[in-house]
Amino acid sequence: MLIRTTPTIPTREITDERLYLDRRAFLRASVGVAAGGVAGALLPTDEAFAQAAIPNVKKSNLSTTGEKLNAFEDITSYNNFYEFGTDKGDPKANSGRFKPTPWTVKIDGEVGKPGDYTLEDLLKRFPLEERVYRLRCVEAWSMVIPWVGFPLGDLLKVVEPTSKARFVEFTTVQRPAEMPGLRYPVLEWPYREGLRLDEAQHPLTLMAVGLYGKTLLNQNGAPLRLVVPWKYGFKSIKSIARIRLTEKQPQTSWNMSAAQEYGFYSNVNPQVDHPRWSQAKERRIGEFLRRDTLMLNGYADQVAALYKGMDLKKNY
Ligand SMILES: Nc1nc2c(c(=O)[nH]1)N[C@H]1C(S)=C(S)[C@@H](COP(=O)(O)O)O[C@H]1N2
Ligand SMILES: [Mo]
Numbered sequence: 026m027l028i029r030t031t032p033t034i035p036t037r038e039i040t041d042e043r044l045y046l047d048r049r050a051f052l053r054a055s056v057g058v059a060a061g062g063v064a065g066a067l068l069p070t071d072e073a074f075a076q077a078a079i080p081n082v083k084k085s086n087l088s089t090t091g092e093k094l095n096a097f098e099d100i101t102s103y104n105n106f107y108e109f110g111t112d113k114g115d116p117k118a119n120s121g122r123f124k125p126t127p128w129t130v131k132i133d134g135e136v137g138k139p140g141d142y143t144l145e146d147l148l149k150r151f152p153l154e155e156r157v158y159r160l161r162c163v164e165a166w167s168m169v170i171p172w173v174g175f176p177l178g179d180l181l182k183v184v185e186p187t188s189k190a191r192f193v194e195f196t197t198v199q200r201p202a203e204m205p206g207l208r209y210p211v212l213e214w215p216y217r218e219g220l221r222l223d224e225a226q227h228p229l230t231l232m233a234v235g236l237y238g239k240t241l242l243n244q245n246g247a248p249l250r251l252v253v254p255w256k257y258g259f260k261s262i263k264s265i266a267r268i269r270l271t272e273k274q275p276q277t278s279w280n281m282s283a284a285q286e287y288g289f290y291s292n293v294n295p296q297v298d299h300p301r302w303s304q305a306k307e308r309r310i311g312e313f314l315r316r317d318t319l320m321l322n323g324y325a326d327q328v329a330a331l332y333k334g335m336d337l338k339k340n341y
Contacts, residue, residue, distance in 0.1 A: 076239035082173050085154040095168040097237050099310050104244045106263055107212055108204040116244035123203045125247035134269035137185030144248050151175035156231055158254035161293045161322045166308045172252055173235035178226040186270050193225040194275035198266035212278045218262040219275035229327055255324040257291045288341040293322035297341050
């Protein structure tokens with residue numbers, strides 16, 4: 026993706042990383058006895074133990090089947106979360122100070138029931154499902170991830186969109202003291218994304234709170250992030266602090282940075298190349314040969330109707 030400056034990591038982040046490594050050592054020590062007798066293959070990493078297992082998760086029939094899941098280790102160590110740095114290892118290395126609890130999401134704009142909703146409110150109200158989805162990054166790599174979450178559409182029903190609501194704007198929390206990447210002007214902060222209301226209400230659109238059966242790690246967007254599986258990964262905004270329903274199409278951080286490269290729709294489309302590279306193929310993380318990229322990331326049967334009559338080359 027477009028990077029205006031290449032930040033170097035100042036000494037303070039090196040200290041952060043050391044603290045983080047200390048935390049890992051502590052976790053390893055505290056689970057060491059329990060882990061000792063179990064085969065290593067069953068133990069993705071020590072971080073997995075630090076996360077709470079989520080009870081009462083039902084497997085969804087909207088899951089992608091027949092594809093090998095990416096390893097927990099891949100999903101939690103190869104990330105894009107520019108608030109923690111622009112290298113793939115930065116989100117894991119630099120997010121140790123981020124505090125995902127307690128958490129509230131402000132929901133406002135064109136809704137009948139605006140308010141501050143706590144994460145507990147949401148978890149009590151909406152049954153959680155496991156959904157396996159492909160995640161296709163605009164950088165032409167992909168993963169298969171078993172998310173835990175609830176449909177965004179269920180939440181939208183509860184807040185009652187007004188007749189004027191046509192779009193949904195999402196904003197990531199902005200905490201410079203906990204997010205060292207915010208000091209670099211690589212994107213328009215806070216990170217913003219948007220969907221058309223009907224895209225947001227589509228049954229595939231998920232609010233994720235976990236993966237592999239456990240609560241999200243900071244690098245994956247704890248405690249609450251969006252997952253829109255037929256769009257490029259950058260639409261799946263992390264650590265959401267605000268959801269605003271609007272009449273007009275909202276601004277999005279990537280579009281503000283490079284409008285000719287990142288459009289509002291950003292649907293996965295192997296026939297529409299990025300101005301600087303082809304989108305026809307992708308590298309599945311963990312595989313050697315590249316795969317063909319699928320129209321709408323393989324979800325065309327479910328979502329193509331949303332774009333009926335639209336020119337997807339113009340509305341990229
Ligand atoms: N707030 C925020 N959300 C974000 C990003 C980011 O930099 N900041 N990166 C996006 C991009 S480019 C991708 S590919 C996915 C990656 O999600 P993952 O690290 O959980 O696989 O998160 C998206 N959500
Ligand atoms: Mo991405």
